[in-house]
Structures are given as C-alpha cells and as structure tokens.
Amino acid sequence: MAVPESYGTTYQAAEDRYENLEYRRTGNSGLDLPAFSLGLWQKFGTDYPADVQRDIVLHAFDLGITHFDNANRYGPPHRAAEKFFGTVLRKDLAHHRDELILSTKAGNPLGPSPYLKGGSRKSLLSSLDHSLRDLGTDYVDIFYSHRPDPSTPLEETVGALVSAVQSGKALYVGVSNYPAETAHQAAELLRAAGVPLLVHQPRYSIFDRRPETGGLIKLAAEDGFGLVVYSPLAQGLLTNKYLDGTIPAGARALNSTFLSADDIDDTYRERAGALDEIARERGQSLAQLALQWVLRQPQVTSALIGASSTWQLDHNVRALEFPPLTDEELALIDRHGIHGTGVRV
Numbered sequence: 001m002a003v004p005e006s007y008g009t010t011y012q013a014a015e016d017r018y019e020n021l022e023y024r025r026t027g028n029s030g031l032d033l034p035a036f037s038l039g040l041w042q043k044f045g046t047d048y049p050a051d052v053q054r055d056i057v058l059h060a061f062d063l064g065i066t067h068f069d070n071a072n073r074y075g076p077p078h079r080a081a082e083k084f085f086g087t088v089l090r091k092d093l094a095h096h097r098d099e100l101i102l103s104t105k106a107g108n109p110l111g112p113s114p115y116l117k118g119g120s121r122k123s124l125l126s127s128l129d130h131s132l133r134d135l136g137t138d139y140v141d142i143f144y145s146h147r148p149d150p151s152t153p154l155e156e157t158v159g160a161l162v163s164a165v166q167s168g169k170a171l172y173v174g175v176s177n178y179p180a181e182t183a184h185q186a187a188e189l190l191r192a193a194g195v196p197l198l199v200h201q202p203r204y205s206i207f208d209r210r211p212e213t214g215g216l217i218k219l220a221a222e223d224g225f226g227l228v229v230y231s232p233l234a235q236g237l238l239t240n241k242y243l244d245g246t247i248p249a250g251a252r253a254l255n256s257t258f259l260s261a262d263d264i265d266d267t268y269r270e271r272a273g274a275l276d277e278i279a280r281e282r283g284q285s286l287a288q289l290a291l292q293w294v295l296r297q298p299q300v301t302s303a304l305i306g307a308s309s310t311w312q313l314d315h316n317v318r319a320l321e322f323p324p325l326t327d328e329e330l331a332l333i334d335r336h337g338i339h340g341t342g343v344r345v
C-alpha cells in the first residue's frame with residue numbers, strides 16, 4: 001500500500017517497543033500475539049475525544065501492543081471505531097502496517113436490514129469489505145464470525161470465512177462467543193477447507209468462568225487454536241475503581257449500556273474487596289492480578305483489554321512482572337471469584 005499523502009504527523013514509534021512485552025504463539029499457527037491486545041469496543045466512538053483515543057492507540061503500540069481488535073459495530077455510532085482507527089493508520093501508523101495485527105468481526109446486528117446481521121455469506125463478506133474501506137487497508141489480519149448464528153448453516157458461515165482468506169482480504173480467521181461444541185465443528189470444517197481456525201475470542205475473567213466450565217480451554221488445546229480473551233477485567237469491575245462504593249466520574253459504569261451502576265452491589269464489592277486483598281498481599285493491584293490470572297492458562301494467547309487512558313495501559317501491562325500465582329493463591333481466588341459476579345451472563 002502506498003503511503004498516503006496525508007502521512008506525516010509527528011509520531012515516532014518508540015525504538016524499544018519490542019523489548020518488554022511478552023509475545024505468545026497462537027495455537028498451532030506460526031503467529032505470535034502480544035500478551036495484551038487493545039480493543040476499541042468502548043470509548044473509541046465519536047463520544048470520546050479523538051486526541052485521547054489517538055494517544056491510547058499510539059501508546060499501546062509504543063508498549064509493544066501490536067494487536068488491535070475492532071468490529072463493524074464498535075462506536076457509537078456503529079462503525080465509528082473502525083473509521084477512527086483508519087485515520088490513525090493513515091496518519092500515524094502507515095509505515096508500520098506490516099507490524100500490526102488488525103482484527104475485525106461481523107455477524108452481530110448493525111441494523112434492521114436482514115443483510116446487516118447474522119452469519120450469512122452476504123452479511124459477513126459485505127461487512128468485511130465495508131470494514132476494509134473504513135480501516136483504509138487492503139486486508140485484515142484476523143476476520144471473525146462475531147457470534148454463532150443458529151439460523152444459518154455453519155457451513156455457510158465457515159465458507160464465508162474461507163472466502164475471506166482465499167480472496168486475500170484476511171490472513172487468518174477466528175470465531176467469537178461460540179460454545180465449545182460449535183467451535184469444534186467450525187474448526188473441523190475450516191481444517192477440511194485448508195484454512196485452520198487461528199483463534200477463538202470468548203469472554204473470560206475471574207468473574208466469568210464459562211471457558212473453563214464449558215470446555216473451551218480444553219478444546220483449544222485439542223483443536224490447536226488460541227484464545228484471545230475479552231473483558232478480562234470484567235469491564236473494570238476487577239480493578240479497584242468501584243471498591244469504595246462510589247463510581248468515579250467518567251467510569252464505564254456511568255456511561256455504557258453494557259455496565260451499569262446496578263451491577264455494582266454489595267455482593268460484588270465484598271468479593272472484589274477480598275480479591276483486592278489477595279492482590280495487595282502480592283504487592284500488585286487487583287487489575288494486575290486479574291490479568292495475570294487469565295494469562296496463567298497456556299491456551300490463552302492474549303488478554304484483550306480496553307483502556308480509557310494511557311495510565312491504564314502502563315499499569316496493566318506490568319501484570320506479568322509479578323511472580324506466578326501459587327496453588328494456594330489460585331484456590332483463594334476461586335473462593336471469591338464466583339462466576340457471574342457483577343457481569344451479565
């Protein structure tokens with residue numbers, strides 16, 4: 001891709017950006033991903049200052065975060081996050097496209113049109129074309145089916161993912177929010193088509209244990225795909241920001257439809273407070289404990305975090321600087337990390 005004329009902001013990528021972060025192999029593939037990836041789901045729409053968003057993305061890259069996760073829906077409004085990222089890519093990161101892993105997803109509803117939702121070939125492939133236009137790139141690195149669609153034959157959804165790779169518009173494919181059994185069927189179909197399933201993107205945190213209980217972690221090992229786990233901080237509930245009973249200005253619980261003040265109740269505070277104690281005993285923060293906890297699983301390739309400031313990024317990427325969790329600490333975390341706490345399941 002030729003460097004556009006508009007290239008030329010003052011951004012210079014940090015020279016030491018590959019010196020500190022760990023990179024992990026994704027399943028049986030040849031692709032390494034950073035232990036932390038940055039998602040643009042929240043706070044990357046038109047409702048948040050673009051200069052702050054730009055600082056966060058570029059700071060992430062400076063820290064060695066090479067993987068940026070998008071979806072056609074991210075905003076608000078829908079598609080705004082990809083348009084924003086496209087601007088940063090064009091103006092600041094054009095020279096670094098080869099160093100970036102960009103992902104996008106399709107299949108979650110965008111509107112009332114039957115072609116703007118679901119897992120049909122039409123929905124997935126026209127959305128991918130739209131995302132490529134918004135991102136201003138010829139290809140994405142990972143194209144996901146955002147969620148299973150029982151009303152569409154799995155063969156059709158998988159066939160669209162295969163076409164995305166065969167047409168050169170995606171390098172790898174993934175599925176997200178698929179239960180283990182459906183993920184296994186998709187992996188088999190993809191393998192037969194010569195396009196192995198690179199990665200699954202489930203929600204996983206101390207407060208959401210479904211990848212453990214639903215067999216996904218075991219399946220990832222058996223089928224040879226990686227896990228890029230989203231909301232490892234349970235959208236901020238696994239940080240210390242809500243522990244004192246108040247909600248700080250600007251926090252997600254005040255301004256998102258996906259987390260509300262009602263989710264922050266006494267049961268949540270009691271459990272999160274106990275987890276915070278465990279973290280303090282280890283000399284780390286609750287956020288760092290929560291991230292280290294998901295990354296203890298070898299099948300977890302990357303913890304997919306959100307951030308509303310560069311401080312959060314700096315703080316969170318230090319999570320792997322602490323000693324591994326002991327069996328006693330893991331048992332204690334299990335006692336307070338009750339599935340479903342504060343999060344909608």
Ligand SMILES: NC(=O)c1ccc[n+]([C@@H]2O[C@H](COP(=O)([O-])OP(=O)(O)OC[C@H]3O[C@@H](n4cnc5c(N)ncnc54)[C@H](OP(=O)(O)O)[C@@H]3O)[C@@H](O)[C@H]2O)c1
Nearest residue numbers: 039040041230231232233234235236239251252305306307
């Ligand atoms: N595949 C799917 O269906 C799906 C669904 C959801 C998300 N995702 C992906 O996963 C990404 C991450 O999800 P997420 O944003 O829910 O992840 P998360 O890491 O659990 O939550 C991130 C939020 O927690 C707060 N935070 C982060 N670090 C903090 C710290 N050290 N101290 C205090 N607060 C802190 C920030 O919110 P505030 O400061 O704004 O409060 C931040 O935006 C998304 O961007 C998206 O790419 C995928």
